[in-house]
Amino acid sequence: MASPSTRGAAIDLKSVSKHYGSFIALDEVSLRIEPGEFMTLLGPSGSGKTTTLNIIAGFTEVSSGSLDVGGKSVIGVPAHKRNTGVVFQHYALFPHMTVSRNVAYPLSLRGIANPDREARVRKALDMVKMTDFGHRFPSELSGGQQQRVALARAIVFDPPLLLMDEPLGALDKKLREWLQLEIKRIHRELGTTFVYVTHDQEEALVLSDRIAVFNQGRIEQIGSGRQLYDEPETLFVGKFVGDSTILRGAPSTSGDETAIDIAGRKVTTAKRLPGGAKPAMLLRPEKLSLARRGMGGRDKNTLPGRIGEAIYLGSGSKYEVVLADMSKAIVRSTLDAETFAIGDEVDLIFAGSDVKLLADDDKADLNLT
Amino acid sequence: MKLPGRILLGLFCLLVAVWLIAPTIVVVPMSFNDKKSLAFPPSGFSWQWYQNFFTNPEWSASLVSSLKVAVVTAVFATIIGTLAAFGLDRMKSRVSGVLRALLITPMVVPGVVLAVGIYAVYLDTQLVGTMTGFVMAHTMLAVPFVIIAVSASLEVFDKRLETAAASLGATQLTAFRTVTLPLIAPGILSGLLFAFVTSFDEIIVALFITSPYLKTLPVQIFSSITRDADPTVAAVGTLLFIATSLVIGAGLLIGSRQGKR
Numbered sequence: 351m352a353s354p355s356t357r358g359a360a361i362d363l364k365s366v367s368k369h370y371g372s373f374i375a376l377d378e379v380s381l382r383i384e385p386g387e388f389m390t391l392l393g394p395s396g397s398g399k400t401t402t403l404n405i406i407a408g409f410t411e412v413s414s415g416s417l418d419v420g421g422k423s424v425i426g427v428p429a430h431k432r433n434t435g436v437v438f439q440h441y442a443l444f445p446h447m448t449v450s451r452n453v454a455y456p457l458s459l460r461g462i463a464n465p466d467r468e469a470r471v472r473k474a475l476d477m478v479k480m481t482d483f484g485h486r487f488p489s490e491l492s493g494g495q496q497q498r499v500a501l502a503r504a505i506v507f508d509p510p511l512l513l514m515d516e517p518l519g520a521l522d523k524k525l526r527e528w529l530q531l532e533i534k535r536i537h538r539e540l541g542t543t544f545v546y547v548t549h550d551q552e553e554a555l556v557l558s559d560r561i562a563v564f565n566q567g568r569i570e571q572i573g574s575g576r577q578l579y580d581e582p583e584t585l586f587v588g589k590f591v592g593d594s595t596i597l598r599g600a601p602s603t604s605g606d607e608t609a610i611d612i613a614g615r616k617v618t619t620a621k622r623l624p625g626g627a628k629p630a631m632l633l634r635p636e637k638l639s640l641a642r643r644g645m646g647g648r649d650k651n652t653l654p655g656r657i658g659e660a661i662y663l664g665s666g667s668k669y670e671v672v673l674a675d676m677s678k679a680i681v682r683s684t685l686d687a688e689t690f691a692i693g694d695e696v697d698l699i700f701a702g703s704d705v706k707l708l709a710d711d712d713k714a715d716l717n718l719t
Numbered sequence: 720m721k722l723p724g725r726i727l728l729g730l731f732c733l734l735v736a737v738w739l740i741a742p743t744i745v746v747v748p749m750s751f752n753d754k755k756s757l758a759f760p761p762s763g764f765s766w767q768w769y770q771n772f773f774t775n776p777e778w779s780a781s782l783v784s785s786l787k788v789a790v791v792t793a794v795f796a797t798i799i800g801t802l803a804a805f806g807l808d809r810m811k812s813r814v815s816g817v818l819r820a821l822l823i824t825p826m827v828v829p830g831v832v833l834a835v836g837i838y839a840v841y842l843d844t845q846l847v848g849t850m851t852g853f854v855m856a857h858t859m860l861a862v863p864f865v866i867i868a869v870s871a872s873l874e875v876f877d878k879r880l881e882t883a884a885a886s887l888g889a890t891q892l893t894a895f896r897t898v899t900l901p902l903i904a905p906g907i908l909s910g911l912l913f914a915f916v917t918s919f920d921e922i923i924v925a926l927f928i929t930s931p932y933l934k935t936l937p938v939q940i941f942s943s944i945t946r947d948a949d950p951t952v953a954a955v956g957t958l959l960f961i962a963t964s965l966v967i968g969a970g971l972l973i974g975s976r977q978g979k980r
Contacts, residue, residue: 370901377956409882429885442883456899458888523942 358386358543359420359510361406366415368401375401377567378415385510388537388544390554392590393564399547400515402564406545407513408432420510435504435542439519441496443488449475449499450484456507474506475499477536495524501533514546518553530556551591555579557649563587579634585708588632595638595679596712597631597653608707615675617651619702627709635682637704640669642688643695653698655679658689659688671698743960750953757948768954778951781939785919788850788935792857792918797911799858800865805899806864808873819866826863830923833860836929848930856928857918864917865910872906912970916963 361383368376376398383389388577391399404410405417405466417424424432443452453471474712475481478498489498494546497517504512514533518526534557539698548554554561555575563570563578571583575591582588589596597617599610608629623629643654658678659670668688671679679698683689692694745759746828753763772778803822805816825833837856838847846852876899884894922937929938936955943949 385937407886409885429882430888430890432886433888434886436883436886438883440877440879442877442879444880444884444898444902455884455889459888459893603781 357508357541358384360385360418361543361545362416362418363402363405364416364418366402366405366417367413368398368405369413370408370627374567376405376412379567379569381562381569381572383543383545384689386541386543388534388546388557388559390546390548390558390561391564392471392548392551392554392561394549394590396566397564398567399549399562399564401567403513403515403545403547406511407434407436433507433509433511435507435509436473437497437500437504437512437514437517438507439516441488441500443496443503444498445488447487448484449480449486449488449491452499453484453506454489455504456503460507470506471502474502477505477539478532480632494529497521501536505536505542509542511543511545512540514544514561516544516548519548524554533557556589561591563590565590582632582706582708585630585632585711586628588706588708593635593680593682595633595635595681596677597633597673597679598677599675601629612653615653615674617653617700617702617705619651619705619707620700621705621707623707623709629707630710632706632708633679633700633704635668635680637700638679638681639699640671640681640683640688640690640696640697641699643697645697649701650701652681655696655698657692657694657696660690660692670694670697673698736763743956746953746956746960750957751948752950752953755947755949757944757950757953768950769958771949771951772954772958775951777934778939778955781934781936783934784853785936788853788857789915789918791850791854792861793909793911795854795858796861796865796914796917797907800862800910800914801869801907804866804869804873805895808870819870822866823863825860829851834924834927834968837924839927845929848933850933851932852928853925853935856924857921858914860921860924861914861917864913865907868913869903869906872903909970912966 353559361381362382363379365378365380366376366701367374379398379402379649380465381402382390384430391402393399405412406419408424408427412425419432419434425498443449444455447455450471453474454467457467457470471484472481477500480495480498480502481647483491483495483499488499491499501517513559516531521529530553530684533544533546537557544553546557558575560572560574561578562572565586571578571587573581578591582591585596590595597610597612599612602611602616603622605619606622607620608622609616610631612637619630619631631664653673654669655673658672661668661670664681666684666687669681669683669690671681673679748761749757749759750768751764751766752758752761752768753765754761772782807819807822810818841847841852846855880898880902881891881894884898885891889897920937921935921940925935925938926941929935934942940952940955944952
């Protein structure tokens with residue numbers, strides 16, 4: 351077996367657009383995926399992530415732009431010649447074939463005969479831990495088992511590229527979490543390039559080397575999960591990846607400092623937005639803390655609020671705080687922190703240095719599913 | 720449900736069942752009559768009408784003709800009808816609705832009207848009383864049945880399976896052969912049976928285009944019963960009744976076994 355990094359294919363999309371009549375599904379999207387990388391296309395429904403996947407798979411033709419896989423242009427190459435594994439949300443197993451015959455299908459098409467074919471089918475089924483199910487029909491399997499067979503079928507012919515379109519979307523949470531780890535393990539063992547489409551940001555964080563966040567037919571940001579969480583470049587990314595609190599209000603700047611007025615109370619940060627964009631402040635839940643009204647936090651930003659929701663999480667608590675302008679802040683606190691009840695009057699406290707200052711953007715509020 | 724209700728329902732069902740099959744069942748005893756009359760109840764028992772059916776060349780020739788016509792018709796109609804149904808299913812334009820209606824018309828147009836038209840054309844083209852003539856006419860009549868049966872199974876066929884097959888390396892033709900065809904096979908098979916039966920018991924058009932040299936079984940039955948009350952007709956009816964019961968029974972059995980998967 352070749353070393354992992356040489357087995358996967360690089361993918362290079364350059365200024366790819368897709369129009370359906372006057373509707374623009376993809377707008378000048380450029381994305382480079384490295385060989386062997388696990389890339390997740392994350393976004394709400396209708397954001398263009400599945401269109402991108404279908405273009406890579408060859409199910410959809412581009413309206414304009416270029417697409418190279420493994421260094422060669424595949425524009426105009428039909429899906430059946432692309433040698434790309436695809437896993438669908440709806441499994442798409444052939445109901446009239448047993449599990450073994452399903453997995454053997456791509457091998458038969460490639461003229462691979464027994465005993466080689468049988469050995470490879472067994473190996474693929476071993477990999478997804480479905481060894482003993484070869485003689486069963488898909489209708490005799492659970493959803494999770496069917497999806498594992500579909501995965502085996504998509505990797506059995508050793509494609510340099512595996513595409514997955516919300517493969518766990520139809521499964522319940524526990525199974526989903528377990529299969530996420532399985533997919534991660536298989537990616538590690540195969541070294542194939544994986545492109546994974548999901549609208550579930552937690553799933554994206556668990557699985558991916560890098561994540562491309564889609565919104566309205568464009569890529570908002572590409573980066574590791576940590577980069578997206580810690581350094582979101584747009585308000586949309588900040589809201590879509592992880593929990594966040596957005597503070598909006600009349601802005602004012604002096605020197606290098608930006609202030610936002612929220613119902614008469616000013617919060618400041620020693621940052622400035624380049625250009626003349628209207629600023630919004632984004633804060634992660636763990637950067638916020640709570641205190642009883644008027645207690646502490648004098649040197650930091652404080653905003654008065656009332657506890658709207660208190661959720662016990664086991665490892666700590668999560669609070670929803672309703673601020674004076676009726677916007678909501680999300681705060682996560684650890685086990686040993688002071689606890690609050692719904693209706694408690696509190697101060698929301700945070701350091702100006704923890705604020706992400708981002709351009710306010712109407713697009714960020716649309717399409718959140 | 721309470722007991723009296725149950726009994727009432729049972730009786731009613733029995734009544735409907737009897738009403739539906741009585742005309743068919745009546746033929747059975749008549750076929751064993753010992754006299755040359757279509758009397759019910761029969762006056763005695765004999766096998767002679769069955770013997771007559773198989774030995775009299777007029778009868779056996781018509782059976783062979785009917786089987787030939789029906790088999791060839793079924794094959795042609797199934798191929799044409801399946802391709803048509805597939806094409807209509809994949810057609811994106813609105814024309815497909817019009818085309819479908821057009822292809823179904825032979826089912827809706829009164830048989831006599833069709834028969835007169837076919838007869839007129841056949842007279843000019845010397846197709847009356849020919850095998851080709853019969854097969855062409857019957858194929859036209861049978862195609863709608865195949866289209867309807869195949870369309871129904873294409874309706875429930877998951878087209879995404881073809882996309883999956885393509886991703887695994889199958890050309891469109893291979894995907895059709897290995898995935899689509901096996902999954903719509905029950906529809907095609909029932910279309911085939913319908914086409915066979917449509918041709919096998921077709922009488923109106925057959926009466927027009929028949930000749931002394933090529934008679935189908937329904938034509939033979941018709942002329943026999945209008946000429947003399949020959950109980951051979953009853954014997955034929957009984958045989959057909961048994962044959963169709965067996966075929967349909969087998970079909971149901973296969974269907975229920977597949978359904979369990």
